[in-house]
Amino acid sequence: MKRKITLKQIAKELDVSVSTVSKALSNSKEISEDTTQKIQAFAKLYNYKPNNIALSLKNRKTKTIGILIPEIVHHFFSTVIRGIERVANRRGYNVIVGLSNESFTKEIINMEMLANGSIDGFILSISKETLLKQDYHHFNATINQGMPIVMFDRVVDEVDCDKVIVDDFNGAVKAVKKLIGNGCKHIALITTLDYVSVGKLRTQGYLEALQSNGIEADSNLILKIDDSLDVENNLDVLEAEIAQFFKSNPNIHGVFAVNELYAVSAMKVARKLGLKIPDDVQVIGFTDGVLSKHATPSLTTVSQHGQKIGEQSANLLIDRLEAEDTQPEQYFTNNEQKRDFIKLVIETEIIERESTK
Amino acid sequence: MKRKITLKQIAKELDVSVSTVSKALSNSKEISEDTTQKIQAFAKLYNYKPNNIALSLKNRKTKTIGILIPEIVHHFFSTVIRGIERVANRRGYNVIVGLSNESFTKEIINMEMLANGSIDGFILSISKETLLKQDYHHFNATINQGMPIVMFDRVVDEVDCDKVIVDDFNGAVKAVKKLIGNGCKHIALITTLDYVSVGKLRTQGYLEALQSNGIEADSNLILKIDDSLDVENNLDVLEAEIAQFFKSNPNIHGVFAVNELYAVSAMKVARKLGLKIPDDVQVIGFTDGVLSKHATPSLTTVSQHGQKIGEQSANLLIDRLEAEDTQPEQYFTNNEQKRDFIKLVIETEIIERESTK
DNA sequence: ATATTTTACGAAAACGTTTTCGTGTTGACA
DNA sequence: TGTCAACACGAAAACGTTTTCGTAAAATAT
Incomplete structure (x- = not known):
């Protein structure tokens, strides 16, 4: 039950100075071969590893990046985390996770908690409440303190930072x-209320696709679900709404849903109403998660490539962090030389399964 | 783009010493009311927040806990994380996440990366490869360095630490x-190979339930799946295996599967073979995830209460961390006084849905 | 033998805090 | 007027590193 050994202890034990130990361990040629060997052997024996916190303090960088997402029990977000963690680890960074739980206040608290030296930069996706409030001062405040942010998926023009987004519009199209x-012929849309940007874009894609094929959009064929309540635990409400929707629109041939859950629920309801999938009605969802793959029939979906989003976000952030190192600080206050903010668009891909012909 | 302000800068600006600033900000009555007010006002204006890293170094504790899990894209693990994060946050801790990806080596690397001062303690679930190898030296080494560990779900007797487990055996029973x-009458079991402890326990529970009801176990009714290959991406293999199983056992009335995926796949296959659920065959799975809830028919499952597991784990760890603070160190080297290691068993619960009568 | 260059190491500062201890100034009290 | 406590503050150490700079001793050159 002995604490980890420190440089000071090694120095004392071997009767040399702390600086000598430090240099010997980094193979400085200032130190004689004899002493170096002796010190390294001792260090190895006692399994010396430099203390990360001390290093962070000295170097003024922590080599960890903060992730702040609305919810972790969500296939899309966890794939993103997996992607981030992959490249972060490969590039020598750790990952610290905060959950906003879709709450504005928790988002702020979390950011403040992490921004005080614990991390070098943020990768985040904005909470629903923040999007509703349209209050983004905490993001800008963080950035102004010199801490870079990369936003993914749920992003917003009002904040100047690198962004990685899904091509929601084209995916829907x-x-x-x-x-x-x-x-x-008659294609229904099941979507959310408009304030979450991605829902909006997918809706626009739906409209665009109709229009470019000369089909007139029919507002009766658009079902907007209020997802401010916890849908997961109110499945029956959701299904009742969809059932009602199907009944008042018996001519639906196809359904496009802006997420997996709506799509799967639509299939479930349709089948209960005696409709065959994909013969009577075809269904496509957004977000390629577990549900799509394992539903019966399995669901054709628009895949968002969450892991790729995570990987790209991490690369963007780390690139910027390490650019700061090499470039003299002035370059960053000088607008001419400043690297512009990047907006990466990840293309979607349709995964065909049994719910379409 | 100005860096965060420090005590030193405030001191310089107001022409007082660093110690005065520090004391004023903590409302020490050593400092006159005048000075205190002046300093606090200035600090507020510049939004001073103490640097966490410096505090960590000084206090020799980071107020963050490390989570190390095999996989994050997995409903059970993400609910556990959510539970951990909840209580960690409430009790003033942050959470840093590492993924072993079921690999022994990555598990070790991750632990070493975090054990060097970045965290105060671990909450982890052992990777499959480690369980196979039965090599647990890295856990014991970490504990011996004075860093407490709490293990959950996949635990092992060879390591002395607090543990939180699901009552797999009784859940299966x-x-x-x-x-x-x-x-x-004829109840099949779909399980994994034995090296993952939880799979083994669930299998034992199955056998026990049969025996205590005077039913003789029939080895033909037990299907063991080798999950060392990536089942998620080899669904057809899995389904083919299950189909074969059903065909050679046409008398199956009930199926108990040790995870969600096997259960849902079994339902799918059964229905393709023309069997009605739950009329011809009833199915129960383990792990109450998204699949169970949204499958058609929805699946009756044994719920593991992942979030609760996370919460209890976090409480256990933090309790121990804070006990170390108050108790003189000797108490911990003294066996008489040492708090014993706790093994918490979280009871399972059966969630009844459509796949059973 | 003297001058000069290596060699091999140590002292100290710095990162940003908190806390202990010391000390000069003030006011009260005898 | 002298003594002492209270007050208000500063200096310094400590947490564990790395790195710059200084300097004896040893080696080499003249």
């Missing part, structure tokens, strides 16, 4: 065009 | 008894 190509 | 009670 592709999906709806596929339904049209498969012969669907 | 309950599930199988339910099938028996529902009139099932």
